Amino acid sequence: MLALGIDIGGTNARAAVVEPVTGRLVSSAKEALVDRSPAAVVAVVAALVERVSRGHDVARAPVGVGFAGMLRGDVVVNAPNLHWRDVDFGGPLARALGRPVRLVNDLSAAAWGELSGGAARGARDTFTVFVGTGVGSAIISGGRLLSGATGVAAEFGHVKLVAEGGRRCGCGEHGCLEAYMGGAKLTEWMAESGVAGTPSDLERLALQGDAPAKGLYDFAVGHLALAIANQVTVLNPAVVVLGGGVLSRCPGMVRRVTDVVMTRASAASRQGLEVKLAELGDDSGLVGAALLAQG
Ligand SMILES: [Zn+2]
Numbered sequence: 001m002l003a004l005g006i007d008i009g010g011t012n013a014r015a016a017v018v019e020p021v022t023g024r025l026v027s028s029a030k031e032a033l034v035d036r037s038p039a040a041v042v043a044v045v046a047a048l049v050e051r052v053s054r055g056h057d058v059a060r061a062p063v064g065v066g067f068a069g070m071l072r073g074d075v076v077v078n079a080p081n082l083h084w085r086d087v088d089f090g091g092p093l094a095r096a097l098g099r100p101v102r103l104v105n106d107l108s109a110a111a112w113g114e115l116s117g118g119a120a121r122g123a124r125d126t127f128t129v130f131v132g133t134g135v136g137s138a139i140i141s142g143g144r145l146l147s148g149a150t151g152v153a154a155e156f157g158h159v160k161l162v163a164e165g166g167r168r169c170g171c172g173e174h175g176c177l178e179a180y181m182g183g184a185k186l187t188e189w190m191a192e193s194g195v196a197g198t199p200s201d202l203e204r205l206a207l208q209g210d211a212p213a214k215g216l217y218d219f220a221v222g223h224l225a226l227a228i229a230n231q232v233t234v235l236n237p238a239v240v241v242l243g244g245g246v247l248s249r250c251p252g253m254v255r256r257v258t259d260v261v262m263t264r265a266s267a268a269s270r271q272g273l274e275v276k277l278a279e280l281g282d283d284s285g286l287v288g289a290a291l292l293a294q295g
Contacts, residue, residue, distance in 0.1 A: 002026065002058050005290030006045055006065040007106065008033075010081025010133060013041065015048035016283075017056050018290035023117035025283060027052045036082045038089055046096040063101040064293030065093065066109030066285040068134075070171075072151045074103055080170035081133065102293045106285050107154070108145050110278070111138035111241065113288030118279040120239040127237040129156060129228055130244030130278070131253075134170065134182040139235060145292075156231070157182060161223045177227055180220045183246045190216060203250045221253050225260035232265035232273065243278030 007014045016028035029051045031044050049063070067089070069079030074090025076082075090103045104112075111120075111128035120126045124143040130136050135157030139146040146153050157178035158171055166175020167189065170182070179185050186199050195202060195213050206217035232240060240261060247253055258275045265273070278284055 001294075002056060002061050003290035003294050004049060004053070004058055004061050004063045005109075005286040005288070005293070006049070006063065006101075007109070007285040007289060008041065008045070008065065009068045009106065010079075013044050013048060014282075014286055015045065015052045016286045016290065017052050017058055017061070018287055020291065020294055023113065023280075023287040023291060025286065026056060027054075028286065033082070038084065038087050038092065041082070042089070042092050042096050045093060049097060060099070062290075062293035062295070063097060063099060064109065064289035064291070065090075065101050065103045066106040066289040067103055068106045068136075070152055070155060071103055071105055077152065078171060102289075104145075104289060104292055105136070105138065105154075107136035107138040108147075109286075109288035109292060110243065110280075110284040111140055111288065112145065112292050113280050113284035113286070114241050114243075114278050115140055115288075116291050117287060118284055119241045119276040123238045125235070125237045126239045126241055127228070127231055127235055128241040128243070128278075129247075130242075131181060131183065131224070131246040132244035133184045135178040135224070136244075137231075139237075141235065156227070159227055161227075177223060181224045181246075186216075186220060186246075189220075199246045200249050203252045207252055221256050222260075224253070225257040226264060228257055229261045229264040232261055233269045236269045238273065240273065240275045241278050242275065243284070248277065248281075 003018050005016045005018050014030045017026040029048050070077040076084050076087045076089045094101045114120045126140045128138045137154050137156030139154045158176045160175045162175035167179040169176035169179035205213035
């Protein structure tokens with residue numbers, strides 16, 4: 001049976017009809033989220049589902065939704081990009097679509113997509129880290145997504161690098177990895193430090209030896225790399241999957257992370273380990289959400 005996948009990020013929503021075994025997109029559509037109120041996002045998603053469903057037998061297809069935010073069941077606990085806190089989103093969306101939906105964190109969806117048809121095909125234990133606007137992760141252990149006691153496990157962007165006086169993060173706390181390494185916050189930090197441009201510019205300047213750029217780059221990327229190495233020691237994954245807009249545009253960051261993981265994760269945990277770039281690009285979340293909804 002075909003499945004429906006939905007991906008809701010900070011700026012766009014996408015929907016697709018997905019083939020179950022191959023993960024191939026049969027039809028897909030995308031819409032910018034201009035009005036970011038929950039009711040408006042529900043309306044955009046309902047319209048997208050109607051558009052991609054035309055001509056396909058998906059009236060009873062399961063619906064999986066990958067959402068860029070911290071979730072507890074149907075409730076969005078915190079979505080900094082949309083400025084939502086404690087919003088019941090799954091309930092109204094299910095009513096609008098006239099069927100149940102499965103809401104999952106966007107990184108969980110992406111990790112599942114990569115496991116099903118991307119960089120981690122065939123693996124059962126993976127640690128997936130995406131660095132884009134923010135920093136997100138997902139843990140698949142023994143073929144199952146780890147969600148934790150209250151559903152907020154694997155929020156890797158919010159591990160602390162600095163115990164006191166750290167930079168403020170979009171989550172409201174201080175000293176989080178994302179407050180230094182997430183694309184949005186890194187760009188902010190660069191501007192404050194007199195380094196103009198994007199994270200790609202930072203990488204170029206740092207590798208050229210520009211001192212202020214190198215200071216920021218070494219701190220942010222060094223901590224990202226060490227934090228991933230430590231997770232490898234704890235989780236013993238078969239594959240670390242790296243992706244997201246910042247990492248996919250900054251090969252130097254990927255090299256640094258790979259080097260540090262392969263030297264600083266415990267020797268036992270890195271035996272046979274592969275560090276790979278995500279392969280499904282922007283589609284991993286759509287594919288994963290659809291396949292997760294199929295159960
Ligand atoms: Zn945070």
